[in-house]
Amino acid sequence: MEMSTSPLIALMVASPITAAILLNLAHGNGRSVKFTAYSFGLLSVVLPFATEYGNHIFSGHGRIAGLATGIIYIFSAHTRILAFILALIAYLMILAYTNAFKKVSGTYLAFMMLGVGATSATLFADDFFNFYVFLEIALISQTALAIAKGSLESIKASIKYLLVANIAGNCLLLGIAMLLSLTGSLNITDMQEAIATKGFAQASNPVFLGACALSVFAFAYASGLFPFHNIKSELYAAAAEHGSALMQTQTKFIMVGLGLIILRLFHEVQVIRYLMLYMALGAMVFGVIMALKQDNYHRMLSYHAISQAGYVAAGLSIGTPAAIIAGIFHAINHVLYKSALFLGCECVKIQKGTTDFKRLGSMITGLPMVGVLVLGAKFAISGIPPFNGFQSKLQLMVAAFDAQLYEVTVVMILVSVLTFISMMKASHLVFLRPTTQAEKASSTKRIPKSYLFALTVLVGLCLYLGLMPECATRYLEPIAYEVGYMWS
Amino acid sequence: MIQEASFVTAAALFLIGLWAVLEKDNLLKKVMGATFIGDAVNLTLVGLGYRLDGIVPILSEGMMVTEYAAKAGYPLPMALVLTNIVIGVATTALILALCVKIYEKTGSLSVGEIWK
Amino acid sequence: MIEYILLATIPLIAAASLYPKDLLKAVIIGTGIEGVALAVIYQMLLASDVALTQAVIASTILPGLFAIVVYKCLRWER
Numbered sequence: 001m002e003m004s005t006s007p008l009i010a011l012m013v014a015s016p017i018t019a020a021i022l023l024n025l026a027h028g029n030g031r032s033v034k035f036t037a038y039s040f041g042l043l044s045v046v047l048p049f050a051t052e053y054g055n056h057i058f059s060g061h062g063r064i065a066g067l068a069t070g071i072i073y074i075f076s077a078h079t080r081i082l083a084f085i086l087a088l089i090a091y092l093m094i095l096a097y098t099n100a101f102k103k104v105s106g107t108y109l110a111f112m113m114l115g116v117g118a119t120s121a122t123l124f125a126d127d128f129f130n131f132y133v134f135l136e137i138a139l140i141s142q143t144a145l146a147i148a149k150g151s152l153e154s155i156k157a158s159i160k161y162l163l164v165a166n167i168a169g170n171c172l173l174l175g176i177a178m179l180l181s182l183t184g185s186l187n188i189t190d191m192q193e194a195i196a197t198k199g200f201a202q203a204s205n206p207v208f209l210g211a212c213a214l215s216v217f218a219f220a221y222a223s224g225l226f227p228f229h230n231i232k233s234e235l236y237a238a239a240a241e242h243g244s245a246l247m248q249t250q251t252k253f254i255m256v257g258l259g260l261i262i263l264r265l266f267h268e269v270q271v272i273r274y275l276m277l278y279m280a281l282g283a284m285v286f287g288v289i290m291a292l293k294q295d296n297y298h299r300m301l302s303y304h305a306i307s308q309a310g311y312v313a314a315g316l317s318i319g320t321p322a323a324i325i326a327g328i329f330h331a332i333n334h335v336l337y338k339s340a341l342f343l344g345c346e347c348v349k350i351q352k353g354t355t356d357f358k359r360l361g362s363m364i365t366g367l368p369m370v371g372v373l374v375l376g377a378k379f380a381i382s383g384i385p386p387f388n389g390f391q392s393k394l395q396l397m398v399a400a401f402d403a404q405l406y407e408v409t410v411v412m413i414l415v416s417v418l419t420f421i422s423m424m425k426a427s428h429l430v431f432l433r434p435t436t437q438a439e440k441a442s443s444t445k446r447i448p449k450s451y452l453f454a455l456t457v458l459v460g461l462c463l464y465l466g467l468m469p470e471c472a473t474r475y476l477e478p479i480a481y482e483v484g485y486m487w488s
Numbered sequence: 489m490i491q492e493a494s495f496v497t498a499a500a501l502f503l504i505g506l507w508a509v510l511e512k513d514n515l516l517k518k519v520m521g522a523t524f525i526g527d528a529v530n531l532t533l534v535g536l537g538y539r540l541d542g543i544v545p546i547l548s549e550g551m552m553v554t555e556y557a558a559k560a561g562y563p564l565p566m567a568l569v570l571t572n573i574v575i576g577v578a579t580t581a582l583i584l585a586l587c588v589k590i591y592e593k594t595g596s597l598s599v600g601e602i603w604k
Numbered sequence: 605m606i607e608y609i610l611l612a613t614i615p616l617i618a619a620a621s622l623y624p625k626d627l628l629k630a631v632i633i634g635t636g637i638e639g640v641a642l643a644v645i646y647q648m649l650l651a652s653d654v655a656l657t658q659a660v661i662a663s664t665i666l667p668g669l670f671a672i673v674v675y676k677c678l679r680w681e682r
Contacts (some may be wrong), residue, residue: 129568136575140582147586152593156602159515159586166522166579167509170529173572177533180565493611494649500615508622514681516673517622520634523666524618527642530658534651544652561650569654577661584673591677598682 006054009075009124012047012083015040016117020110027106037094037109044087044116048080055126068187073124077475078328082253083120085332089249089339090116092454093242096343099448100242100350108148112246115141119250122257128176129186131261132169135222138250139165145243146235157238161231168221175214178207179265192264203269212266216276219262223255225313226282229306233290236302241346244298245339248305252312252331259316259327263483267319276317281411283310288418297345297355297430300422301338304381307415308334314412315396320403321484325476326395332472333388333465337380340458344374347447348430357426361435370447371431373455378427380462382420388465395469494535502528515587515597519580526576530569537562607648614641625681631670635662 019040026032052075057063059070090112097112098104118138125131143158143165180186182201183194195201201208219225224232232251236244266272287307294300312334315327347370348363349355364371380387383394393416400408465472501524508521538561545560547553587597594602621634639662646655 129571133571133575136579140579143582152590155586155589155593159583159590162579162583162586163509163518163522166576166583167506167525169575170525170572173568174529174532177529177536177565177568181536186564490607490611490648493608494645497611497614497645501618504615504618504622512622514627516627516631516670516677520621520631520670523635524638527638530654531642531645534646534649534654537651538649542650544650546652566651566654569651570657573654573657573661577665580666581669584669587673588676597677 006052006056006075008047008051009054009056009073010058012044012051013073013117013121013124015043015047016113016120020114020117023106023110023113025106027110029106030104033104033106033109034098037098037113040113041087041091041094044120045084045091048083048087051075051080053077053080067185068127068190071130072126072187072189073121074126075124076478078479079123081332081472081475082123082256082328085335086116086119086249086253088457089335090246092339092343092457093246095450096242096346096448096454097240099450100346105148108145111141111144111148112243115145115246115250119253122254125257126188127186128179128188128191128261129173131257132172132176135172135218135254135258136165136169138254139169139222142235142247142250145247146239148243149238149240151238154238157231157234161235164221164228164231168218171214172218175211175218178211178214182208182211188261188264195265195268209269212262212269212272215258215262215266216272219255219258219276219313220279222258223251223309223313224283224306225276225279225310226286227279229283229286229290233287233299233302233306236305237296237299241298241342241349244302244305245342248338248342249335251305252309252335255309255312256316256328256331259313260324260479260483263316263319263324263485267485273317273319277314277405277408280310280313280317281408283307283313284411284415285310288415288422292418292422292425295357297348297357297360297426300426301341301345304341304419304422305334305338307419308338308381310415311393311396311412314408315399318399318403318405318408319485320399321477321480322395322402323399324480324484325473326392326399328476328480329469329473330392330396333380333392333462336458336465337377337387337389337462340377340455340462341374341381343451343455343458344370344377347451350447351445357429360430361433362431364431367431367447369452370455373452373459374431375427376459377462378423380459380466382423383416384420386463386466388462388469391466391469395473491535491538491540494531494538498528498531498535501525501531513598513600515590515599515602518599519583519587522583523576523580526572530572533565533569533572537565607645610641610645614638614645617641627674627679627681628671631674632667635666635670639663639666 022036056073057070061069118134121134122131143162146154146158183191221228284307287303291300291303312327312331315323351366380389383389397409397412505521505524509518542561543559545563547556617638621630624630643655643659
């Protein structure tokens with residue numbers, strides 16, 4: 001009988017949820033809200049390195065005869081680095097929010113912490129139904145960040161997103177019901193064994209194919225791939241910028257979690273790999289083309305987030321070990337430089353009050369340090385060495401080439417070039433374009449120091465991972481070699 | 489026989505809910521369509537747990553465990569359905585609050601007028 | 605026998621609840637009556653606790669929520 005080996009895993013999910021409850025109770029009292037948010041945020045950053053690798057079995061009965069008797073959480077190398085990056089970005093966004101706004105809302109911070117807890121749980125969960133519950137919680141917390149802005153556009157985007165999230169979640173539950181009826185278990189490891197022993201769960205069984213299709217539908221919705229890219233990008237554009245940064249982090253990591261589950265369970269069904277790959281290519285191309293047409297800085301960044309999500313999905317759907325390493329590494333890199341870009345957008349908004357390209361220009365005089373750091377993040381998203389975007393995009397293209405998917409490599413290169421064009425256009429229009437003296441004088445608000453600190457940390461990490469990518473990829477190798485199958 | 493009939497009913501309810509979400513113009517009817525989809529999935533799950541000529545899976549006084557194991561229905565899907573009902577009610581409540589907000593700001597609950 | 609009659613009428617109730625222009629009637633039929641019918645079906649499918657929960661939610665909570673929204677917004681469609 002196998003018992004749990006690592007007790008702190010549950011704390012990594014329970015402490016952000018406890019923080020959410022306490023922050024909601026402390027709402028209105030500024031100092032206690034800030035103290036609770038800072039202390040629990042710091043705890044979430046430290047915990048992934050204090051927890052040992054292992055698993056935690058929730059019923060107390062362990063595994064009996066090799067079968068799971070309760071919900072199992074697995075903590076391994078890739079979950080350690082993903083949970084750390086998630087907690088770090090959440091902590092930096094909490095710092096940015098509490099220092100930028102005079103009245104700090106405890107409920108808003110509660111939803112940020114709830115999102116962190118739910119996303120961590122989706123990374124650890126080895127139980128498909130527990131994954132579904134925390135996926136719903138994470139989608140609701142993302143919507144809450146957008147609702148908090150209060151404008152009509154935000155409410156319209158949130159109601160559309162929440163309605164389809166309810167439906168997509170129910171479809172995922174229907175797929176889980178089909179898998180339960182075929183394999184007799186909700187635990188993903190047990191389901192893998194039941195599928196491998198060639199019982200009823202084979203690719204020729206229509207119920208199995210139905211479960212596969214429903215899971216891929218939920219994956220496409222949760223990551224904002226091709227048919228649902230508009231809903232997702234409207235939600236990113238509907239929130240305050242630091243909220244958008246946390247939202248896109250949650251989306252990327254939920255995508256990695258669900259993508260790994262789909263690869264583990266449905267690797268025999270060859271059709272879905274092509275389906276996911278085409279949806280990813282659609283997201284890449286449509287995202288960057290829509291981004292080129294935008295004349296609002298925040299919306300343009302939201303569409304770029306969709307385009308880069310296509311890169312991660314392409315890496316996961318190719319399915320070879322090198323592609324999985326590259327895909328998850330690209331997710332890590334993307335959340336770092338995209339959060340830096342969103343924070344830069346918020347600095348521009350604090351100074352000028354708008355993110356419209358027509359009314360911005362020569363922000364470099366008012367925001368010198370921010371301009372330089374954001375330029376570094378823009379080089380990172382375009383894939384220019386020595387930043388981390390170059391390393392992960394190179395690994396993705398090499399993995400696609402080695403899997404003999406030459407068209408995918410060409411599309412990746414083209415989208416990268418278009419991303420560079422779009423980012424340099426934004427950089428010129430926002431920071432470098434010369435404007436009249438009167439317009440320059442109207443922007444004199446000071447940026448809080450926490451923004452500069454957060455930008456320095458994020459762009460510094462981008463540079464560090466760009467120069468030494470092995471620091472991140474060595475965490476990803478175990479899961480890639482366990483899950484990755486050669487593209488046959 | 490009741491198990492197969494409940495699966496057919498669940499499929500019909502799912503299709504009606506999907507049609508309501510896509511075709512209806514009023515926001516409240518779209519939300520009701522989403523509720524129907526949730527009900528369809530719940531009915532499928534509960535139908536999975538049915539056992540022919542079985543008893544309700546509650547261990548009553550004096551019942552032997554072996555008799556319980558031989559005759560009771562499958563209790564696992566009931567846990568999933570209870571959680572799903574609660575998630576559905578919470579999400580529906582949030583969407584309805586947003587509907588009230590949209591009505592206050594635009595004066596209409598018709599999707600054609602709000603998203604012109 | 606009654607279970608087959610109920611199972612046949614549940615989709616009809618659901619479809620019929622989407623047609624009335626009076627929104628209060630639509631939501632009470634669609635969530636209240638259909639929900640209570642589902643609760644009876646759940647008991648016949650040997651799931652008593654689900655039946656209890658569904659009965660409570662479909663008889664009071666969901667129609668109450670929808671009725672509050674209809675009261676605050678508009679009663680007649682268009």
